[in-house]
Amino acid sequence: MSILKELEWRGAINQQTNAEGLEKLLSEKAVGLYCGVDPTGDSMHIGHLIPFMILKRFQLAGHKPLVVIGGATGSIGDPSGRNSERTLQTMETIQENARKLTAQMDKLFLKGDVEASGFRIVNNYDWLSEFSLLGFLRDYGKHFNVNQMLAKDVVASRLEFGISFTEFTYQILQSIDFHHLFKSENIQVQIGGADQWGNITAGLDFIRRVEGSEAEAYGFTIPLMLKSDGTKFGKSAGGAIWLDPEQTTPYEFYQFWLNQQDGDVVKFLKYFTFLSIEEIETLEKEVAEQPHLRNGQKHLAEEITRFVHGQEALDEALLITEALFTGNVKDLSTKQIAEGFKNMPHYTAPRVAQNLAIWLVDIGLISSRRQAREFVQNGAISINGDKIADLDFEISPEHAIGERYIIVRRGKKNYYLVTFED
Structure with missing residues (x-):
C-alpha cells in the first residue's frame, strides 16, 4: 500500500491539489516535504502534532521531511481560524519561542542527530528578514492579485470582522516560504491543517507563476480533528x-x-x-x-x-x-507524587504529631470529627497506602514520604495530597 493510500485509510487527508500527480511523484523518488509552525507560544499542543506525525510517516517511507519554524511569519500572525487580530508579540518573545519549539522538534524527530534522523529544521526568519520593503513589493507583491487573495477562505472569513494589511500579507509570506524551499531545498510538497488550504494553494500558484506551469509542486491538508460527540479535539x-x-x-x-x-x-x-x-x-x-x-x-x-x-x-x-x-503509593518518589497528584485536592499540615481523626478535620480534609472517626473506624482511610482503623493512631512528619508528602486515600477512588509546611 502506498503512503497516500495508507494516509487515506487513516483518515488523515482532507484536500489534495493533485492526488494522481502526487501519487506518481512519490512512487518515482524520495520527495522533499515540509510543514510549518509559528512560534506564537513556547510549546506545541497535541493539535499541532498531527501534520508533523504525517511528516514522520513520510520519513519512514523513505522521503525527506523538513520542518519550518515561523520566526518571521509568527511575527505578523496567521489570520486563519480567528475572528480578530492577533496581539503582536515582541521579537524577543518570538525568538525565545522559536528556540523552544526548535528544541521540541529536535526531541521529537532529530533526537540530536540530523544525519541519522533524515529530518531538518529551518527558521523562515533566516530568509524573510533579508527583504527590504521595496524589494518585497516589487519582487513579490506584483505576483499576487488582491481579488484572488480576498477570495481565499483564510481572508474571506475575516472580512466581516476586519483584517489588517499585516495579517492580509500572511499568505504572501507563506508562499515565499514554499518557493524558497522549492528552489533551495528541492521541497515539492507542503502539508498543513485544514485551515491552511488557502495559504498552500497561494504558494503553489506563486511557484508556477515564477517557475512555469510545469513546476511540480503539491499540497494537501489534514482534516479538522473532532471527537465522536462533535466537539473539537485537543x-x-x-x-x-x-x-x-x-x-x-x-x-x-x-x-x-x-x-x-x-x-x-x-x-x-x-x-x-x-x-x-x-x-x-x-x-x-x-x-x-x-x-x-x-x-x-x-x-x-x-x-x-x-x-x-x-x-x-x-x-x-x-x-x-x-x-x-x-493504592500502593508508598514507593513513589516525591517527583512522581508531585506529577501524579498535580490536579488532585491539596492540603497543608503543620509539622506536629496529632491524632489522625482530629488531623483530618484540622487540615480541612473532612468537615467534622464525628465523620472523621467514622471513616477511620470503618477502615475507609489509608495513609500512604496503609489502611488505618485505629482511632488512637497519631500521624506525624515521620510518616511523610520524602519528609514532605502524606497521601490520604478515602474509600477506593478519593485521593488527597497533604504537604507538611516547611
Missing part, C-alpha cells in the same frame, strides 16, 4: 494538552489518552500511532468485543506517550497509574 477540562512536560506532565499526558472514549480510540490510533494497519484492526475488534479491557486506550496512551516523552517517562506514568489504581 483540550481537557484543565485546558490544552501540551507537549512540554513542564506544562502537561507525562502522567497527565498518558492519562488524557487513556481516558478517551471507545467511539474515538480507533480514529486516534490511526492518527497518533505508528502501529500497522493489521495491529489497529486487531485492536478495533477488541474495542468492539471487549471494551471493558480498554486495550485500545492502553495501546494509544503508551504509543503516543513514548513518542512524545520517551520510554523512561512512559515507565514513570505507568508506575504512577498502577500505584494509584492499587
Whole structure:
C-alpha cells in the first residue's frame, strides 16, 4: 500500500491539489516535504502534532521531511481560524519561542542527530528578514492579485470582522516560504491543517507563476480533528494538552489518552500511532468485543506517550497509574507524587504529631470529627497506602514520604495530597 493510500485509510487527508500527480511523484523518488509552525507560544499542543506525525510517516517511507519554524511569519500572525487580530508579540518573545519549539522538534524527530534522523529544521526568519520593503513589493507583491487573495477562505472569513494589511500579507509570506524551499531545498510538497488550504494553494500558484506551469509542486491538508460527540479535539477540562512536560506532565499526558472514549480510540490510533494497519484492526475488534479491557486506550496512551516523552517517562506514568489504581503509593518518589497528584485536592499540615481523626478535620480534609472517626473506624482511610482503623493512631512528619508528602486515600477512588509546611 502506498503512503497516500495508507494516509487515506487513516483518515488523515482532507484536500489534495493533485492526488494522481502526487501519487506518481512519490512512487518515482524520495520527495522533499515540509510543514510549518509559528512560534506564537513556547510549546506545541497535541493539535499541532498531527501534520508533523504525517511528516514522520513520510520519513519512514523513505522521503525527506523538513520542518519550518515561523520566526518571521509568527511575527505578523496567521489570520486563519480567528475572528480578530492577533496581539503582536515582541521579537524577543518570538525568538525565545522559536528556540523552544526548535528544541521540541529536535526531541521529537532529530533526537540530536540530523544525519541519522533524515529530518531538518529551518527558521523562515533566516530568509524573510533579508527583504527590504521595496524589494518585497516589487519582487513579490506584483505576483499576487488582491481579488484572488480576498477570495481565499483564510481572508474571506475575516472580512466581516476586519483584517489588517499585516495579517492580509500572511499568505504572501507563506508562499515565499514554499518557493524558497522549492528552489533551495528541492521541497515539492507542503502539508498543513485544514485551515491552511488557502495559504498552500497561494504558494503553489506563486511557484508556477515564477517557475512555469510545469513546476511540480503539491499540497494537501489534514482534516479538522473532532471527537465522536462533535466537539473539537485537543483540550481537557484543565485546558490544552501540551507537549512540554513542564506544562502537561507525562502522567497527565498518558492519562488524557487513556481516558478517551471507545467511539474515538480507533480514529486516534490511526492518527497518533505508528502501529500497522493489521495491529489497529486487531485492536478495533477488541474495542468492539471487549471494551471493558480498554486495550485500545492502553495501546494509544503508551504509543503516543513514548513518542512524545520517551520510554523512561512512559515507565514513570505507568508506575504512577498502577500505584494509584492499587493504592500502593508508598514507593513513589516525591517527583512522581508531585506529577501524579498535580490536579488532585491539596492540603497543608503543620509539622506536629496529632491524632489522625482530629488531623483530618484540622487540615480541612473532612468537615467534622464525628465523620472523621467514622471513616477511620470503618477502615475507609489509608495513609500512604496503609489502611488505618485505629482511632488512637497519631500521624506525624515521620510518616511523610520524602519528609514532605502524606497521601490520604478515602474509600477506593478519593485521593488527597497533604504537604507538611516547611
